[in-house]
Amino acid sequence: MSFVYKAEPERGEEWRALFRQLAPDMPFYVWPETGPAHEVRYLAVWEPPDRLMERFPNLELLFSVGAGVDQLKGAGIPEHVPVVRMTEPGIAQDMAEYVTLAVLALHRDWPVYLERQRQKVWQEQRNVPASRRRVGVLGLGMLGRQALRQLQPFGFPLAGWSRSGGEIEGVEVFAGEAQLSAFLARTDILVCLLPLTDQTRGLLNRQLFAQLPQGAALVNVGRGAHLINDDLRAALDDGQLRAAVLDVCDPEPLPEDHPFWHDPRILITPHVASMTRPETAVATVLEVIGQHRAGLPLTGLVDRRKGY
Structure with a gap:
């Protein structure tokens, strides 16, 4: 029974070295190497190969190397092959750091000051206390909850929204479509950490922005397809939004002539908010393989009906 890794090759070599240490009896291959295809039982991918089951007819588990799985759609x-999203703790910690950075940058008007620096303008902005800057997180999975925990010490009034809700200490939780408008109305900095599904595609649009307080700001660390690009530009132009931080875009990478590159109200990073850490990722994958062999529930198992 062998394991194939199909994602970034340099990181794949790190996985290979860790498999040698932690699972020396399991043959490990970095794509395009696969070894005997009929022996492949486990596959870790960002994007799967074409003709998946034709290539690997005895595949038993498919791992996403990231927390999202929309790229597998x-x-x-087949239904009999479980799909497992990456749940290693490094992803959540990385994301929480990035969200904290982005929220603080928007809270303290960093886009304004960066543009004034470019223009050689020495001019202050009036600071707003954190206690008056309401932060709201769309998506209350592993990443959203960790981000909210990391933001708590700063004193922001925090809220979260998801379809199913739940309880988080120190956070006002909203649930379902019926409570989305109320969540948006109390949110000055909106953070999108939703999975990308048919229901959430294009959710960050003109109608949603209109329900935020005027002068709100956006952080998108979900997927680029959550956002309608033209609606963001329109919301910035009419003052409904004042700034945005985008770690994900549609398309990726952005074309050189895309207007986002030149808009001082938008800060862009190249999909780097969180990265899977090989040492903890391999340990997590091997733990799930052990669960599968023992017939136990799988950590990170994707619900195909929900899409995450």
Whole structure:
């Protein structure tokens, strides 16, 4: 029974070295190497190969190397092959750091000061206390909850929204479509950490922005397809939004002539908010393989009906 890794090759070599240490009896290959295809039982991918089951007819588990799984849609993964998203703790910690950085940058008007620096303008902005800057997180999975925990010491009034809700200490939680408008109305900095599904595609649009307080700001660390690009530009132009931080875009990478590159109200990073850490990722993958062999519930198992 062998394992194939199909993602960033340099990181794949780190996985290979860790497998040698932690699972020396399991043959490990970095794509395009696969070894005997009929022996492949486990596959870790960002994007699966075409003709997946034709290539690997005895595949038993498919791992996403990231926390999201929308990129696997349409890959022809049969129902009997469990799909597991990455749950290693480094992803959540990385994301919480990035969200904290982005929220603080927007809270303290960093886009304004960066543009004034470029223009050689020495001019102050009036600071707003954190106690008066309401932060709201869309998506209360592993990443959203960790981000909210990391933001708590700063004193922001915090809220979270998801379809199913839940309880988080120190956070006002909203649930379902009926409470989305109320969540948006109390949110000055909106953080999107939703999974990308048919229901959430294009959710960050003109109608949603209109429900935020005027002069709100956006952080998108979900997927680029959550955002309608033209609606963001329109909301910035009419003052409904004042700034945005985007770690994900549609398309990726952005074309050189895309207007986002030149808009001082938008800060862009190249999909780096969180990265899977090989040492903890391999340990997590091996733990799930052990669960699968023992017939136990799988950590990170994707619900195909929900899409995450």
